[in-house]
Amino acid sequence: MTDIAYRNPVFSRPANAAIDMEIDHPDFGWIPFTASPDDPEEHGRELYAAALPSAAPYVAPPPAPYSLDKMVLWLRLSEEEANAVDAAMTLQSARLRGIWNTAQSVQSDSEFFGTLLAFLTAVIGGARANQVLAP
Incomplete structure (x- = not known):
């Protein structure tokens, strides 16, 4: 399991397909990161699994004015x-x-x-x- 710290997880796509969060990068500090269950990198899949229980619900963007x-x-x-x-x-x-x-x-x-x-x-x-x- 990854030891990367994360904060502020929120589902960012319908059907909980991805979680946006901030991760504590060793060189750059807190940076935005998107994790998904099918992430090509293991740490992305692990962060998704770790954040899954605490992620805020997905909120669809408002429709564009017309x-x-x-x-x-x-x-x-x-x-x-x-x-x-x-x-x-x-x-x-x-x-x-x-x-x-x-x-x-x-x-x-x-x-x-x-x-x-x-x-x-x-x-x-x-x-x-x-x-x-x-x-």
Whole structure:
């Protein structure tokens, strides 16, 4: 078994395929290191096995922001859904209607996107709202 000290292990890939950590290198001090169960080097496999019980869970990176053209949104709605969205929009605040009416696209990382998602969820349901607003 390796005698390399390590700290801060965290699973870095889905299905626990690798663990990122810092190792105490004899010449360079604490440096980043990625260990995996199929590492070509024995010390990599040993570090993976040693860190396995204490590794923090894998957290998938957030999706990249995207832009959705409003015409695409309308094309994704059925005729019935489009009528329901149009009717419900008339009941929204002037500010929300103004943003909706002047925007050509919707940015997924904007404050308005969250508001639009909540609005569509109320009108057509959560699953459909997510489908309509998908990249």
